[in-house]
Amino acid sequence: MKKICLLLIVFIALASCKKKKESTETQTSVQSTSTTTTGSPVQVSAATITVTSGAQTTTLTGSCGWATAAGVHYIGSHDQNKNLRIFEATFNIQDPPSQTTTYTLTAYDVNDTNPSHVSMSISEQINNGLLEWHSTNSSGTITLVVSGNKITVDLTGISLAAQTNSGFYTNLNTGDYANPGVLTGSLTFYK
Numbered sequence: 084m085k086k087i088c089l090l091l092i093v094f095i096a097l098a099s100c101k102k103k104k105e106s107t108e109t110q111t112s113v114q115s116t117s118t119t120t121t122g123s124p125v126q127v128s129a130a131t132i133t134v135t136s137g138a139q140t141t142t143l144t145g146s147c148g149w150a151t152a153a154g155v156h157y158i159g160s161h162d163q164n165k166n167l168r169i170f171e172a173t174f175n176i177q178d179p180p181s182q183t184t185t186y187t188l189t190a191y192d193v194n195d196t197n198p199s200h201v202s203m204s205i206s207e208q209i210n211n212g213l214l215e216w217h218s219t220n221s222s223g224t225i226t227l228v229v230s231g232n233k234i235t236v237d238l239t240g241i242s243l244a245a246q247t248n249s250g251f252y253t254n255l256n257t258g259d260y261a262n263p264g265v266l267t268g269s270l271t272f273y274k
Contacts, residue, residue, distance in 0.1 A: 128272035130160035132170055132238060134205055134216055135267070136245065137259025141214070143168050143205065148272045149179050149234075158236070158270060168207040172225060172236075175200055179274055183229050188222035188241065201225055203243065205264065213252035216243035216264035232274040238266040 130147035133140055147160035147170070156177055162168040173191070175198045189195060191202040203225070206215035222242055228235045243264040245256040 126233070126273045128270075130170060130268070130270045132160070132205065132266060132268035132270075134243070134264035136216070136264045137262040139259040141168070141205070141207070141264075143170055143268075147270045149274070151177075158272070160270065162207075165207065167209070168205075170203075170205045172201055172203040174198075179234055180227055180229060183226065185224050185226040187224055188218040188220075190219050191217060203241070205243065205266075206246075208252070209255060211253055212255040213246065213249040214255040214260060215246035215249065216256075217246060219244045234270075234272055234274065236270040238268050238270070241266040 128146050128148050130143060130145055132143045134142075143160060143162045145160050145163040147158060150157060150159050156174045158170075158172045158174075160170045174186070175196050186199055186201040189197075189200045189202055191204070195202075202218050203222070204215055204217040206213060218241075222244075223240060225236060225238070225241065228237075243266065245261050245263060246254065247256065248254070249256075
């Protein structure tokens with residue numbers, strides 16, 4: 084139940100980010116037509132994530148970034164066409180690292196305060212149903228590669244468990260979707 088509450092908080096935060104993003108995109112398009120004094124390219128955050136579960140694939144493409152909601156620090160993204168399809172990686176640190184750092188993926192635990200642990204999920208609410216995969220203690224590691232203020236994350240090879248308890252939602256992890264979700268793709272964002 085706590086995980087569902089966190090997902091709802093992340094969704095609300097991402098939805099409000101989308102509203103801010105729309106106004107930022109308007110400003111960005113105006114800025115991109117002018118020349119900057121440094122000639123620097125415009126920094127754009129992006130997430131392209133594919134989950135393969137059995138013969139099924141689910142893809143999330145959209146913006147991403149570091150955020151905090153209700154005291155929870157995470158990298159979040161939602162699909163540009165399906166707002167209820169979201170990715171989140173929850174960290175036990177307040178700010179992104181200043182140097183390249185590898186974290187051990189663990190099962191989500193609200194009592195885990197180990198700064199080297201990260202939990203992760205990708206989910207989509209479809210009507211009254213929930214399709215979700217989440218990290219376990221054997222999901223692997225995630226490395227945040229830091230280059231100045233740019234952070235990149237390669238998700239290839241991370242394996243997430245199919246959700247079996249969707250709380251008050253109907254569990255949509257059936258058939259091929261009941262298999263582990265193997266990730267490919269990457270995230271790029273800026274501090």
